[in-house]
Amino acid sequence: MDCCKHTYLSLQSLFGVVILICALAAGACLLSQPLAQGRSSINREHPVLQAIMVDATSYSSHRYLYLRVFADGTVEYHNIVDIDLTKPIPLVAKKLAQEDIDGLIALLRLQSVQGLSGAFEREDLGVFHETLAIEILRDTDVQKVNLVNFHSHRGAPGQPPYPEAAVRLGCMVDRLGQKAKSKSSDWQSEECKNLPKVN
C-alpha cells in the first residue's frame, strides 16, 4: 500500500513537472513573440524625414530607402552597393552630428519648404528616370514631396523649374545621405553650392 502510495505520489509529481514545463514553454513562447518583433522593428520615435528612391530604366527598376532621419540624429538607409536578396535586407544605421540635424530642422521650418507639395520634374538622366519620394513628418500630418530626376540638374521641357525650396530640400537630403554613407569627399553639385544663404 505504501509502495503504491509512493508510486502515486511520484507519478503525481512527474505530471506536475510536465505540466509546469508545458506552462513555462507556452509562457516563454508567448513572451518571446513581442520581444522578437520589438527587435526587428524600429524602437525609436517617429522619423523627422524619410526619402525613398525609385529608379528605373527600360529594363530595370529599384526601390530602396535612400535616407530616414530621426530627431536623435540616427539615420537609416539601404546599402545598395552590396545587396544579398537571399537574406533579410538590413537597414544600415548611423548617427549624424547634432549640427547636421539642427540644419535639417531649420530647413524644414522654412515657410518656403513647408509650402512644398506634389511633384517637381526635371529631364531624365539619359535612359535613367528617378523619383525621390520625400515624406516630412510634421505634428499633425505628413508633407509629401516628389523630386523627379533631381540629379539630372536639367529642366524638363514644358515643366516649371524646381523652386529654390525644392532644390534646398534635395541638396539637404543628398548632403545628409553622403555624410551617413561615410563618403569622404564633401562633394556638392554646383547647384547646391550656389544656393544663397538663408537668414
Added chain:
Amino acid sequence: MSSIRLMPSGVARRVENSGNFIVRCLPLVVFGLIVFLMFLYAQAQETVDPTAKPNPIVEVIATDHQLHTRTKYVFLRAFSDGTVEYHDPWHVDLFDPVLTRKKLSLEQLSHLKKVLSEPEVSELSGEYHGGQGVDTSLRWDVTIATSDGAHTFTIWNFTYGLAHGPLPGRLITEAASRVGCAFEDIGNQVKDWKRHSPQCSRQIDEAK
C-alpha cells in the same frame, strides 16, 4: 481524532471514493489532454502549413559583380514537384524582395532531372570559368541534391562570351556547360526570355 460525518456512511464512502478517483486520475486526464492537444496541433501544422515545401532538386545562387556593386540572388531553385523560384535581379524592391514562383511542365522537370543525374554531372566539383568580363563577373554557386546530401560546384561567367578571352583557371567543361544550359533554359522559360548565352546557342545549333 474523529471526523465529523454529516452523511450516511455508505454515501460518504462512495463520495470519498469518487473524490479519490478524481484526485488520482486528474493528472492523467490533464496529461492526456495535453498530449491530445499537441497531437492536434501537429496534425494541423502538417495539413495547413503553407510553407511546407517538396524536396529541393537544385539551387543556383548568383552573385553579380558590377564595377561598384554586388548583388546576390536566387537565380533558380527547383523542387521535386516542378516548382521553381527565383529573384528578378532587374526589378528589386529592397522593402519587399520577393521570390517569384512558377511551375515547370512535366517535360521540363524530367529534362532537368535527366541532366542532373548524368554521371559526368555528379563528378563536377570546384570552379569552372567562362569568358572575361569588362569590370564585371557573374558567379553561379550550384548545389545539386543527392541521395546522400548535396554536391556543389561553381561556374564563373557562364553567360559571357569569349570576346575578351577566357578567365584564368579551369574552363567550363562539356558537362558543366550542359548543366548551365539547362539552368539557362529553365530561366528563359519561366521568365519568358529568349536570350541564349554563346555556348548554349552553340549547343542548340549543334543539336539542329
